[in-house]
Amino acid sequence: MHHQGMPVDVVIDIYTRVLRIRRFEEEVGRLFRQGQLPGFVHLYIGEEAVAAGVCAALTDEDTIVSTHRGHGHVIAKGGDFKRMMAELFGKAGGYCKGKGGSMHIADFDIGMLGAIGIVGGGMPIAVGAGLSAWYTDSDRVSVCFFGDGAANEGSFHESLNLASTLTLPVIFVCENNQYGEFTPARQAMNISDIADRAVGYGIPGLVADGVDALEIYRVALAAVERARAGGGPTLIEAKTHRRGSHAEGEEAFLGGQTYRDETELAAAQAKDPLLLLHTYVSENEILPAELLEALDGEITASVQEAVAAARESPEPEIAALYEDLWA
Amino acid sequence: MPRKTYVAAIQEALAEEMRRDPSVFLIGEDVRIGVFPSTRGLYAEFGDKRVIDTPISELAVAGAGIGAAITGLRPIVDLMFGTFLYLAFDQIANQAGAMRYMYGGQTKASLVFMVQNGAGSSAGHHHSQAVHQFFMNMPQIKVILPSSPYDGKGLLKSAIRDDNPVLFLHSLSLGGKRSEVPTEEYLIPIGLADVKRAGSDVTICAAGPAVHTALAAAKTLASAGVDAEVIDLRSLSPWDKGAVLESVAKTGRFVAVDESFPTCSAASEWAATVAEEAFHQLKAPVQRVTNKDVPMPFSPVLEKAALPSADDVIAAVQRTLS
Ligand SMILES: Cc1ncc(C[n+]2csc(CCOP(=O)(O)OP(=O)(O)O)c2C)c(N)n1
Ligand SMILES: [Mg+2]
Numbered sequence: 001m002h003h004q005g006m007p008v009d010v011v012i013d014i015y016t017r018v019l020r021i022r023r024f025e026e027e028v029g030r031l032f033r034q035g036q037l038p039g040f041v042h043l044y045i046g047e048e049a050v051a052a053g054v055c056a057a058l059t060d061e062d063t064i065v066s067t068h069r070g071h072g073h074v075i076a077k078g079g080d081f082k083r084m085m086a087e088l089f090g091k092a093g094g095y096c097k098g099k100g101g102s103m104h105i106a107d108f109d110i111g112m113l114g115a116i117g118i119v120g121g122g123m124p125i126a127v128g129a130g131l132s133a134w135y136t137d138s139d140r141v142s143v144c145f146f147g148d149g150a151a152n153e154g155s156f157h158e159s160l161n162l163a164s165t166l167t168l169p170v171i172f173v174c175e176n177n178q179y180g181e182f183t184p185a186r187q188a189m190n191i192s193d194i195a196d197r198a199v200g201y202g203i204p205g206l207v208a209d210g211v212d213a214l215e216i217y218r219v220a221l222a223a224v225e226r227a228r229a230g231g232g233p234t235l236i237e238a239k240t241h242r243r244g245s246h247a248e249g250e251e252a253f254l255g256g257q258t259y260r261d262e263t264e265l266a267a268a269q270a271k272d273p274l275l276l277l278h279t280y281v282s283e284n285e286i287l288p289a290e291l292l293e294a295l296d297g298e299i300t301a302s303v304q305e306a307v308a309a310a311r312e313s314p315e316p317e318i319a320a321l322y323e324d325l326w327a
Numbered sequence: 328m329p330r331k332t333y334v335a336a337i338q339e340a341l342a343e344e345m346r347r348d349p350s351v352f353l354i355g356e357d358v359r360i361g362v363f364p365s366t367r368g369l370y371a372e373f374g375d376k377r378v379i380d381t382p383i384s385e386l387a388v389a390g391a392g393i394g395a396a397i398t399g400l401r402p403i404v405d406l407m408f409g410t411f412l413y414l415a416f417d418q419i420a421n422q423a424g425a426m427r428y429m430y431g432g433q434t435k436a437s438l439v440f441m442v443q444n445g446a447g448s449s450a451g452h453h454h455s456q457a458v459h460q461f462f463m464n465m466p467q468i469k470v471i472l473p474s475s476p477y478d479g480k481g482l483l484k485s486a487i488r489d490d491n492p493v494l495f496l497h498s499l500s501l502g503g504k505r506s507e508v509p510t511e512e513y514l515i516p517i518g519l520a521d522v523k524r525a526g527s528d529v530t531i532c533a534a535g536p537a538v539h540t541a542l543a544a545a546k547t548l549a550s551a552g553v554d555a556e557v558i559d560l561r562s563l564s565p566w567d568k569g570a571v572l573e574s575v576a577k578t579g580r581f582v583a584v585d586e587s588f589p590t591c592s593a594a595s596e597w598a599a600t601v602a603e604e605a606f607h608q609l610k611a612p613v614q615r616v617t618n619k620d621v622p623m624p625f626s627p628v629l630e631k632a633a634l635p636s637a638d639d640v641i642a643a644v645q646r647t648l649s
Binding site for chain 1: 411
């Protein structure tokens with residue numbers, strides 16, 4: 001990890017994004033375990049560097065499309081804890097008025113075009129956002145986050161090819177966390193780098209260390225600049241790790257079955273993007289210890305405020321069932 | 328007779344059919360570990376070749392099932408959630424459903440597609456839609472939506488032995504439900520309804536989880552002196568028109584209950600058929616009780632309100648009586 005050529009405030013900004021995601025997700029995990037959240041919850045813990053590094057390279061006008069594991073993307077793009085948390089509780093004060101839930105958070109005001117529960121469902125939409133940027137001569141870029149598993153859907157291949165042939169400003173960010181549900185990526189594909197697939201579509205395919213938020217930022221920034229300059233799409237494969245369950249509550253659900261060996265799991269957990277960045281920021285005296293602590297305290301407090309607000313937010317009125325149907 | 332859960336009954340059907348016929352195999356995402364517990368334990372018994380985990384590639388997996396079927400095997404393609412069938416629509420609608428007819432009877436696509444159908448777990452729109460109505464609309468695809476462990480087992484075994492493509496829909500909301508399941512082998516023919524409750528005042532027709540809603544309504548109605556007959560269709564395509572018409576001939580009133588979007592729902596088909604073929608026996612207009620005409624919301628409160636309730640069924644029955 002290094003920050004040569006990178007302004008210090010960018011490092012602090014990235015660190016803040018990583019920490020915000022971590023503290024939010026830890027609380028979501030706790031709430032889910034206490035049975036306070038309905039539906040399914042897929043946590044982003046251990047993968048924060050990817051969303052933080054990529055989104056730090058974007059402007060507010062740039063857009064992102066997210067996945068079932070999407071909380072981190074919303075936060076990294078500047079999402080509001082209160083409206084997110086209320087959405088996870090299914091409350092009226094949520095981003096989607098309680099109609100979307102964990103897998104469908106969106107904030108169109110900050111260019112977060114929606115989380116999608118269908119694996120691979122976001123890539124074509126991101127191509128469309130790139131198409132509209134090109135059509136309107138905007139210098140906006142479109143980013144799509146998706147998993148290693150999603151790279152095996154037809155939509156991945158069609159989207160890369162379409163974006164390539166139309167030279168669209170789309171950045172495909174594959175979060176290779178080594179698993180799709182309970183299946184290791186190495187079992188679902190016979191290549192070691194998903195980035196290699198870019199060759200088949202005539203676009204750059206880059207591998208980046210998904211644990212190193214600063215590296216992700218650098219790689220993303222280069223892809224963003226290329227896209228803005230009319231150079232077309234890039235595929236970035238961020239090598240990262242799923243530190244815990246596919247979905248929360250999985251241990252009970254699997255009834256004692258396991259699918260990860262302990263050494264692999266321990267190795268994955270040891271590669272902690274927050275710890276890495278925290279150590280770097282401390283050792284390089286980018287922020288003094290007191291400020292780091294204060295930042296953490298502030299973020300933790302705002303997560304708690306969001307939980308309190310979500311609890312107080314009313315359940316949606318039944319009449320809301322029929323609202324927001326037609327434009 | 329032992330009482331078993333819905334999940335256990337489906338698991339038994341799969342295991343028994345795989346033991347009986349070596350050409351039967353299971354393919355899908357994480358079927359070995361079992362995203363849904365009904366496929367658990369099969370890998371330990373049948374091994375690599377008979378229980379195949381795939382990448383997340385619904386279109387290719389569905390198509391591979393079809394290709395294997397027309398070359399002599401009997402695949403069970405597990406595509407997890409009903410909404411994931413949308414990704415495989417081409418292979419199911421254009422290929423599986425049409426190929427025997429299109430190729431002049433030269434081939435048959437003897438395979439089962441298996442998914443969870445419908446709502447009830449607050450999973451949001453992408454994981455909570457009922458899809459049965461789309462496939463009822465396609466010629467040459469059989470569609471099964473059982474409401475009990477007993478029916479689930481008997482119908483899944485028939486589906487696996489059927490020479491046509493069959494869509495077997497199970498319901499997460501029924502997973503823990505128990506019913507008596509005999510130890511001896513049995514099959515339930517596809518296309519045969521089951522009268523769950525005999526009655527003389529009104530016919531309530533349903534399938535899958537909606538059967539339980541209909542039965543709850545019938546119970547309340549009984550205490551108000553209304554004797555409802557509840558028919559569990561079990562199969563949606565083909566469906567037991569005869570049983571429904573026979574019941575309507577007796578009751579003169581018809582309420583269709585269906586957990587799906589209202590337009591072109593299963594209920595629409597049943598209601599149209601009754602209106603068309605039993606018009607002169609009807610004492611009141613036919614009624615449909617379906618989901619509200621909205622996407623599936625995440626909030627448990629809204630999700631519940633979006634689905635047909637026993638109260639909705641009672642209100643519909645009362646409309647036929649007034
Ligand atoms: C089309 C489709 N198929 C299957 C699923 C079920 N499913 C949800 S998440 C998931 C794994 C996705 O793996 P990956 O893309 O690597 O993302 P990760 O969960 O690792 O972040 C699967 C199979 C789905 N939601 N959509
Ligand atoms: Mg993955």
